[in-house]
Amino acid sequence: MKKMMNDKALVRHLAACETMGSATNICSDKTGTLTTNHMTVVKSCICMDVREVGNNNKASLCSEIPESAVKLLLQSIFTNTGGEIVINKDGKREILGTPTETALLEFGLSLGGDSQAERLASKLVKVEPFNSTKKRMGVILELPEGGLRAHTKGASEIVLAGCDKVINSNGEVVPLDVESINHLNATINQFANEALRTLCLAYMELENDFSPDNAIPLSGYTCIGIVGIKDPVRPGVKESVAICRSAGITVRMVTGDNINTAKAIARECGILTDDGIAIEGPDFREKSQEEMLALIPKIQVMARSSPMDKHTLVRQLRSSDEVVAVTGDGTNDAPALHEADIGLAMGISGTEVAKESADVIILDDNFSTIVTVAKWGRSVYINIQKFVQFQLTVNIVALIVNFSSACLTGTAPLTAVQLLWVNMIMDTLGALALATEPPTDELMKRAPVGKKGNFISNVMWRNILGQSFYQFMVIWYLQVKGKGMFSLEGPDSDLTLNTIIFNSFVFCQVFNEISSRNMEEINVFKGILNNYVFVAVLGCTAVFQVIIIELLGTFASTTPLTSLQWFVSVFIGFLGMPIAAALKTIPV
Ligand SMILES: Nc1ncnc2c1ncn2[C@@H]1O[C@H](COP(=O)(O)OP(=O)(O)OP(=O)(O)O)[C@@H](O)[C@H]1O
Ligand SMILES: [Ca+2]
Known part of the structure; x- marks a missing residue:
């Protein structure tokens, strides 16, 4: 065990190590395990216009889109967030929160937004935090000029499905017609195919008689825009996947992200091959027992999966006599980590819940360490x-x-x-x-x-x-x-x-x-x-x-x-x- 510690793996049960040696399958989540989890917004589609977000043209983005839209965008970014901007003891600005949140806040700041002012301007009436099952989060604000406004953000297809209006390039709110829907969906796919994680931001004005005790609505929103967040693949992952393949271990990606994003990353890592299948969690869920068993050997990517889908996949694999290793970092991975023959959690980015459910903790968060454990x-x-x-x-x-x-x-x-x-x-x-x-x-x-x-x-x-x-x-x-x-x-x-x-x-x-x-x-x-x-x-x-x-x-x-x-x-x-x-x- 000591020797393995030097190799950056903390083995919580010794038997786990041996199990890993006989593993035939690794189900890996994407974010944080295969990718670095350092996210930055690199593309955006605000007011129907797709733009690159680079260091040099940030200011121009603000000048190109109508002011009303910029206002809404910044309000959405800074109020509807699970992150926090703080000044640390060295007097430096520090952004806390999950990588997705910090990427968005960073984006907001680069647009010249003032998080403090935004937060003070309107009162937060209700917050529904993000979770992996809903894949969205939302808040309700009491506006300074009176009235309630809801902001939501989350997985693009899901949030967009709840929109019936959109802000057009003139800054006007117009009904979402087929043409615009097609344009936005094409944008989501375009971003996703470039391996970007996409988030859709939307808002809606609420009736004055809306009671904050009610749940935040799921539909009726006006789409503000879509952002594409880059999360680069970790160095060495591709090699490690190749080693696994030559060692007879099948590597599958099970992620909560968009299917095209997942496919793009999986291809980059060498997980998705030409004869493999990529499926979405909701489709997978619907399948009967027989269909699942027939499908599973070919599944290489499962996207938009809920924590239970990850769990189901692992259970089905185990029932067909496979020895399954699961890697994960998030709370949403805990059920699958628990169900697996051997669960591996990420030590740095991993949540406590994930680590609690795991048998081995990968101290350097590196996929290649998993190969070392198998070795x-x-x-x-x-x-x-x-x-x-x-x-x-x-x-x-x-x-x-x-x-x-x-x-x-x-x-x-x-x-x-x-x-x-x-x-x-x-x-x-x-x-x-x-x-x-x-x-x-x-x-x-x-x-x-x-x-x-x-x-x-x-x-x-x-x-x-x-x-x-x-x-x-x-x-x-x-x-x-x-x-x-x-x-x-x-x-x-x-x-x-x-x-x-x-x-x-x-x-x-x-x-x-x-x-x-x-x-x-x-x-x-x-x-x-x-x-x-x-x-x-x-x-x-x-x-x-x-x-x-x-x-x-x-x-x-x-x-x-x-x-x-x-x-x-x-x-x-x-x-x-x-x-x-x-x-x-x-x-x-
Ligand atoms: N803080 C957030 N607010 C709103 N939506 C989010 C947030 N974080 C993630 N999302 C959306 O939810 C989707 C899935 O997130 P989920 O937590 O299920 O997967 P993940 O753990 O990030 O990915 P993986 O399973 O590969 O590690 C993301 O693709 C993104 O669109
Ligand atoms: Ca994860």
Whole structure:
């Protein structure tokens, strides 16, 4: 976990890491995870005119649009907001609030607006804050000249659908005819296709008998304009998505944003491909269970989704035996984060609710860290597999050798103390040696294990059975022919032979430990010298073995061996390595 902290991931449950290794799907939200969440208004369509908002022509925007419209626009921006403009302790102006809000406030300020004055001018009667289900927010103002006015802003298509009038280029309020609707919709799509998030701002004068206890109306508005907000893709996301793809992990985008914005960003990140489907939350919701299951494998982008849509998608994916990771930063992601096999929340931009629901917190908010977590997860999984393969081999051989010879000759060649030592090599030292292998990039080139994968794979069975067979055969051969081979005679011959058998057995394990470093590749020495723990464990095992044989005779029921006997037993162990390598060429 410490090591992962250095890699910018805080793992809240250790098991989560392993789950991430077997993930087959990542459902990512867009804003804040794939994008930087630094938003700026770059385009606007006020009074039906589309304009770029750049540093140089901001002032001109104000002069080009009618004054009445500018007034309404600034009133809307500064009163209908969830953000706040404050002067911090250094005397600098600071804009607080969600990135969408700050982008709008920034835009308002650049138009020469005065937030303080706007706020003081009219009284805020009612506020309905933004939420991801409604995708809009609204306020009601009591105007200085009397009367009530409602302002609303939110997802463009939704707010525009509630407008029946628009301010035209002369600053007059005119009914929204088909032509204007088409123009505005085309503008929304144009902005969205440029990967901009679009917001529509609208207002309406309320009847004097309107009671603030009523909900703010949803329709009857006059459209002031549409703004396009740029939220650049994070650097490195595209590469990370590509790594995921080569690792057999499907990445999907599930966002609350406009479908065209989502598609544009998804294409930029490499999430949306030609054969993938982009769907909107409301369409998805309507589908029957069967339709959903048929559709889901192809969905790469889900736009305008509500928090429940995210949740439904994750649930459906899980029910079709996928291991699903969900990433998110907002409160609206919490249900999905909770439902996922593994939830990853963003540490910097993430809300507390999102972090609470997550298993892993990505401290640097970077999508590529998610890939690192997956890599670590896979590495944990494979290291445990290596360890189990190693351990099963030792156990099988020790059991068969002792059992068969106990049945046939009445005595067991390996004594209790010797078996205890072997056990230590296997458990503690083996775990130390094999579990400390660091993750490699290779891990991300194979398919994920998923839910269906067997823990003991066929590859492992092949290695275990082949290696056990070899070890058993040589030890059996030593038992039967050993005395003749080493010309052992006299009363000590049994003890010497058993010591040779014990020594060979231990060295078989030492060399098998090296072979176990890689279950599939023949070159097991790659990077071995960088893994100090492994080398140290191996060295210590060998040194202790010498001590046990040469010095601890009475305790371990051994006797010192001659150099020839030493050589033969070490060689027998070494022979296990080419055998292991040969086994790896057998396809399974
Ligand atoms: N403060 C706001 N006021 C009004 N409308 C907003 C505000 N913030 C966002 N919106 C609108 O609501 C839409 C969806 O927002 P939502 O919170 O569901 O998604 P998100 O969390 O921002 O995106 P993602 O799910 O990709 O992270 C946005 O596309 C935007 O049009
Ligand atoms: Ca988000």
